[in-house]
Amino acid sequence: MKLQSQLNWAFTTLLLVILAVTGYVIYSMILGVLIDNERTELEQKGQLLVQILNERYQSQGGIEDFSNFLEEQDLQLFLYDRSQDQVLLSTMPQQYVRGFSANHYFANDREELWEAGNSKFVTSRILIYPDRTTLELILLTPLTDLQIIQQDFFRRLVIVFIVGTIAAVLLSYMLTNKLVTPLTKLKRELKKIEKRKFDDVERVKATGEIKEVEQSVYDMATELERYMTSQQAFFQNASHELKTPLMTIQGYAEGIRDGVFDKKDQEKGLEMMVTEVSRLKTIINEMILLAKLDSEQATYESERIEAAELVDQVLDRALPLVSENGIQLTHSVDHKSVFLADQEKLLRALVNITFNAIRHARSHVTITAKNQMIIVEDDGEGIPKELMPHIFHRFVKGKTGETGLGLAIARAIVEQSGGSITVGESGLGGAKFTITFPEPNSMI
Template identity: 60%
Template sequence: MKLQTQLIYAFTALLVVIMAVVWYVIYSLILDLLIQDEQRQLSQTGEILVDILNEQYGMMSNQQFYNVLEEQDLQMVLYDRTEDRVLFSTTPTQLVHGLYEQNDFANTNQTIWNLGNEKYVTSRILFLSEVSGLELILLTSLDDLKVVQLDFFLRLFLIFIIGVAAAILLAYFLTKRLVTPLSLLKQQLKKIEKRQFDDIKHIQATGEIKEVADSVYEMADELQRYINSQQIFFQNASHELKTPLMTIQGYAEGIKDGIFDEQETEKGLDLMVTEVNRLKAIINEMILLAKLDTEPNIYEPVKIDGQELINLVIDRTIPFVNEKGIVLHQNVENNITIYADEEKLLRALLNVVYNGIRHAKSQVRIRIFTTGELITILVEDDGNGISEDLIPTIFHRFVKGKNGETGLGLAIARAIIEQSNGSIKVDKSNLGGARFIITFPKA
């Protein structure tokens, strides 16, 4: 069953239940209201009649008195409370006798009289004074009120039917407005499933559906970037692996066929060893990258002192610094602690610093300081910097700048830093070269 149909059924059922409860409550109360209203009208009519009769009571004989009551188009009983008997009635004698037998006329609190299955609403009005004991009791059959109740019920039922129909229409339009964006979003997800990223269109939606749609678009963009990066990765990887393999294959076949002399054979063997070592380095870094991305448990975060970390970096880069003939500056703020895997973070920083040393002309600067709730590590050089078109992809795999080696060093650095809840980015340094900005939350 489709979601729209389910929602229509749910909304309609809910409204039907609510309206049914309201209808039942109103139907139950309407009879009480009709009885109260009838008693009020009988009381008003009786009081007017009694006031007129009281004024003329001394001027009329009993027969005239009864004739006046008879002329009224009302069901009434003239009751003598002191003698507990009916003096006169405009209703049939059999009816009055039955009412008298089954009800206590003297009980003023009994407002509803019973006669078999029938009920009568009553209203009492005293004649002259309470001493006289004469009461005028007006009657109305409850069946007459039930006719009014039934008429009200029919009208209420008609309103109920119209309300249900309106509810179904309203539920249809509301659910259609709610479900249509979901249906359109489903179509976009099908396009994502088929990797038709260029055909994805934004849908018009509001509220939580819009948030879900935005998340889907972000997911599609990220998935497209991931697929593109994987394609570029495999292309670059195949190229990087293919080059040394072709070199090794060429020399191996030449040595096997004896087309090289002794000197060329020695040179070829040395070159083969170099290419094998290069190939081994590329494969090892590819394996490390795969582990960094897929095995979070290989990280063992500990608290690392910032100064000690930079000292380890400097100790390992001194030979390269001396070879290049440049100066390595450091400036570390006191009492800085980073929470990360020490060995892997050291590997990431060495990759970044080695990159700076390779491209520097005369100096590399390392700084660690805190800003707010962040710890920032800056690595700057005075080289030629990174070209603008290379900055967006500099941390991708096998993306190499000038004088780059495997193209995996910065990708490994980013993977380690991000797994340690940090981030890394690059821009232009005030020294003229590149500036790598690494940030971590305070430990």
């Protein structure tokens, strides 16, 4: 069953249960309300009759006078003498008089609902002479009259419930349709993602939590497209990076085997083969490291790292390259700055970024560590704007880059450590890499 049908059935069932309970409660209460109202009306009629009797006949009025007057009123009533326990007048058949007498209703002034056979009556008792408590006027109304009103009211109520239920179900259908339609469209968009038709993915109009889901689906599609594109680029670049040294090695090896080279060229060829093998080894090792860093199984042993100690280790490792390229490497460190990360891996990331800056710098590289940031800047040509969004992808490198994996490794290490890395333009004229970590306390 579709979600929309499930929601409509659930809403309709709940509505019917609520209406059934409400109808039962109202049906049960309405008879009590009608009895109370009828008793009040009987009391008002009785008081009016008693007032007329008192004014017209006062103390000289006899029973016959009362009887003649009361019989003219077309009411169901009794004239009862409490002192004699006798019904003096009745406008109802004698069978009711006998039935009420047998149940002692006349003598019991607390019983307000009388029953005789299968009939029930609502009653009200009024003293004819307030100063003489022996003569009472008892008015009655059949309960069936009230039940007819009750049933008529309930029928009207059922009609209202039916109309309200139909309107509520139609409204429910409209609302659930509005709710489910974006989900149905999202399903179609997910099918496109499943078939890798990323260019055909369209935005879906929605609100609330469904809008958040839609945004997540769209972001997922964008990320999957970027990932697949980067994977294709990775395999293309990897094959190119691996193919070039292999072809060099193959060419020199075949030349040496076939005796094409003289002794001097053979030695040069062997040296070139060793260099290319070393390059291949470096690329493969970095690819393996990057795969481990991207894997969930990669182990990160976080510890508190002092920025001053970390920067000193980077300077020691960068000294040979600095001397070779004639670059000035300066640093500024806030000794209160502390990071929480895997020291060995973070050192590897910072070394990669620093070496990259040294290779692209003209004359100056700076390392700044303050608060929870490490900033590496150079005065080189900078990173082309079209290359900047992809600079941390695998095998993306500049003119003087080596394997194109150093910055990808650095990003993986920083992100696995809970930090972030960004690149921008430096005030020195070249590139500016900024590594940011959260406060150590917030990571514990």
